[in-house]
């Protein structure tokens with residue numbers, strides 16, 4: 520069965536979202552489009568939270584968000600426990616976000632990447648595995664509260 524991948528954007532990411540949704544379908548994924556559905560102005564948290572909730576709950580393994588800079592979407596998504604949303608503006612960043620950080624949400628800065636680059640970033644993120652090993656304990660520490668990290672009293 521095809522993996523279902525939710526994707527969402529605000530108005531700034533709308534055009535690239537449409538393009539990447541087509542690319543995901545061509546790659547054989549089932550796309551769950553959570554909006555926005557037009558270039559009309561919207562608020563990015565209204566899209567980041569529903570997508571992040573799906574990842575947080577385990578309903579889906581991973582998802583894709585887009586806004587102008589990628590920043591607003593990442594701030595909102597990263598407030599959800601277990602969500603690791605990475606802004607990637609180049610395939611190399613997407614690869615490292617998977618290898619080192621086990622990023623389960625890809626965030627694209629739509630105003631700063633071309634359609635072609637967007638597809639390459641997306642494909643790299645989809646296909647790159649987490650390296651585990653020394654990176655696992657660091658990823659585990661992300662969920663620890665401020666008082667639990669080593670050296671803090």
Ligand code: RB5
Pocket residue numbers: 529531532563586587588589590591592
């Ligand atoms: C919308 O103008 C813009 O602020 C938004 O897409 C995003 O870049 C916010 O972080």
